[in-house]
Structure formats: structure tokens, C-alpha cells
Amino acid sequence: MTRKFLDETIDNLKQDILNLAGLVSAAALESVDALLENDTERSKAVYLNDAAINDKRVAIENACLIAIATQQPLATDLRELASILEIATELERMGDYAKGIAKINLMIEKKSTKVKSILQLQEMVEIAADMLQRAVRAFVDLDVETARSLPNDDDKVDALFNEIYAGLVQDMMEKKKHISLASHLQWAAHHIERMADRVVNICERTLFVATGEMNELEESDDQWVMEIK
Numbered sequence: 481m482t483r484k485f486l487d488e489t490i491d492n493l494k495q496d497i498l499n500l501a502g503l504v505s506a507a508a509l510e511s512v513d514a515l516l517e518n519d520t521e522r523s524k525a526v527y528l529n530d531a532a533i534n535d536k537r538v539a540i541e542n543a544c545l546i547a548i549a550t551q552q553p554l555a556t557d558l559r560e561l562a563s564i565l566e567i568a569t570e571l572e573r574m575g576d577y578a579k580g581i582a583k584i585n586l587m588i589e590k591k592s593t594k595v596k597s598i599l600q601l602q603e604m605v606e607i608a609a610d611m612l613q614r615a616v617r618a619f620v621d622l623d624v625e626t627a628r629s630l631p632n633d634d635d636k637v638d639a640l641f642n643e644i645y646a647g648l649v650q651d652m653m654e655k656k657k658h659i660s661l662a663s664h665l666q667w668a669a670h671h672i673e674r675m676a677d678r679v680v681n682i683c684e685r686t687l688f689v690a691t692g693e694m695n696e697l698e699e700s701d702d703q704w705v706m707e708i709k
Contacts, residue, residue, distance in 0.1 A: 486551045493543055493564050494620045500536045500571050501616040505609040507533065507578035508675060512605040515585045515668060516598070526582035533575035540568040559692065563685040567619065570678045574612070577671035584664045598648075598665055601672065604640040607633055608676040615682040619689070627686035630679065631697045637676040644669045 507526050514522035544565045547553065553561060611633050618626040648662040648669075680697055688694045 489547050490560055496540050503533055504571050504574045505612050508605055509609050511578040511581035512601050523582040523585040527579050530575050530579040537568045537572040559689045563689050567682050570681055574675045574678055577675050580671050581668045584668050588664050600640050600644050604672045607637050608672050611679045615679045619686045624690050627683040630683050634676045634680050641669050641673040
């Protein structure tokens with residue numbers, strides 16, 4: 481196998497990662513929109529389309545393993561291929577979060593989602609989806625600056641999650657009939673919060689490829705971490 485062939489293989493895998501990230505981002509946005517609109521048909525589509533995300537992850541994994549086994553990659557190549565494997569898994573799990581939100585909409589009784597703070601879910605998922613697109617592009621372009629800065633946006637997602645969670649708890653206290661619905665919506669918010677956390681993992685992979693070192697990226701306002709150092 482020639483050097484050119486290996487380079488082309490890695491470039492194609494990076495494009496596959498970009499495409500998979502696009503599918504996951506669209507699924508996350510659609511799942512929340514369907515939830516807020518009480519649209520069960522769109523939720524069913526998100527739920528069923530998760531199989532395509534899983535299939536693409538498996539295809540990427542197989543291609544990476546074949547490249548490792550047959551193309552004699554160097555150390556830098558191995559870091560890229562190992563990171564592509566890990567990112568594909570992260571993306572597949574983010575797809576599971578979108579599927580989970582779709583499932584929530586299918587599970588809860590027909591209702592009004594106009595409970596306190598719920599519209600903030602839209603802002604939350606838009607930030608997370610934008611983070612995902614920028615993180616994957618940073619990986620493909622080896623953009624270390626963007627990879628280091630994205631955890632700041634995770635702070636915004638965490639802040640929105642805390643607001644949503646507190647608002648839903650308050651709503652449950654004030655209106656007993658909202659307890660079941662609010663509990664499900666808390667899970668939806670939690671799925672988005674975890675999606676943003678996994679985006680940070682992708683950023684860590686970019687730095688691993690660039691430096692050869694695997695370190696955790698810390699959120700800028702994680703004050704308690706600063707205090708124990």
C-alpha cells in the first residue's frame with residue numbers, strides 16, 4: 481500500500497465523520513423540535529432513522545480497522561485512526577440521545593409542553609448542535625484553537641440545563657399533574673447536556689492528534705476544580 485493510498489483513506493474517513501456528525505446534529509435538532517410541537521410522526525422518524533446512524537458508525541469502524549491492519553500506519557496515522565474510531569462511537573451515542581428524546585415524546589401522554597422553562601430546550605440543543613459541527617470540523621482541520629475554546633460553550637449548555645431543571649422542579653411543586661411530564665422533560669434536557677459533554681471529548685481527541693497527549697479539557701468556570709489544584 482502506498483503513502484498516498486493511506487492518506488486518501490484517512491481523508492475519506494474524516495469526510496465520513498463529517499457526514500455522520502451532520503446526521504446526528506440534524507437528529508438532535510429534529511427530536512427537540514418534534515417534542516416541543518407534540519409531533520409524534522416526526523419523533524417516530526427520528527427514532528427509526530437512528531439505525532442509519534448506527535450503520536454508518538459500524539462502516540467507519542470497519543474501515544479504520546482494515547486500514548490499521550493492512551496499511552502500516554505510522555504513529556501519527558494511528559492517532560488519527562484511533563481518534564476517528566472514538567469519535568464515531570461518540571457520534572453514535574449522541575444519536576442515541578436524539579433517539580431517546582424522540583422516545584420520550586412517544587411515551588408521554590398527549591399533553592401541552594408549555595411548562596416552565598421548557599422552551600429553553602430549543603436554545604440548549606441549538607448550542608449543542610453548533611458545538612458538534614464546529615468540533616468535528618476542528619478535528620478534520622486540526623484546528624487546536626477551536627478545540628480548546630469549545631468547552632466554554634459547554635458552560636452555556638450546563639447553565640441552561642440547570643435553569644431548566646430548577647424550573648421543572650418548581651413546576652412539579654406547583655402543579656402535581658405536571659410531575660410525570662416534567663420528569664420526562666428533565667430527561668430530555670439531560671440528553672442534550674450529555675451531548676455537549678461528548679462534544680468536549682471530540683475536542684480532546686483533536687488535541688491528542690496534534691500533541692500525542694491525551695488530557696481532559698476543563699470548563700472555564702469549573703471553579704471547584706481550580707480550588708483543589
